[in-house]
Amino acid sequence: MRTEAGFSLIEMLAALSVLAIAGLALVQALTQSARAGVMSEDRALAALAAENVMADWRLEAQGATRPAQGDYEFAGRAYEWRIQSAPTPEAGLVRVTLEISPRGSRAGEPFHTLTRFERTGP
Secondary structure (H helix, E strand, C coil): CCCCCCCCCCHHHHHHHHHHHHHHHHHHHHHHHHHHHHHHHHHHHHHHHHHHHHHHHHHHCCCCCCCCCEEEECCCCCCCCCCEEECCCCCCCEEEEEEEECCCCCCCCCCEEEEEECCCCC
C-alpha cells in the first residue's frame, strides 16, 4: 500500500469554493463602502450648497421680495431649492426652512434641509 502526501480533488474543490465565497463577500463589502463614500460626498456638497443659498437669500435687499425657490449650481452639481418661512410663538422671530435636492430628483423628497431663525423687526 502506497500513501501519497497532498490533497484530493474533493478537498481542493471545497477549498476553492470557500475562497470564492469569501472573495464575493469582500467584493460586496468594498462596493458598499464605495457607495457610502459617494453618498457622503453628495450629502456634504448639498449641505454646503444649502448654506450658500441661505446666505445669498439672507443678503437679498430687505425691502424687496425674496425668491422662494430657484436653481443653484455648486461643485459641478445642479440643485433645486425651496424656502418656506413660518412665524414662531416668539414675537418678531421667523423660522426659515430651506430644502435642497439634486435637480430632477423626485418631488417631495428634500435631499438636505436647513433651518434658521431670523428676526423680522428692529
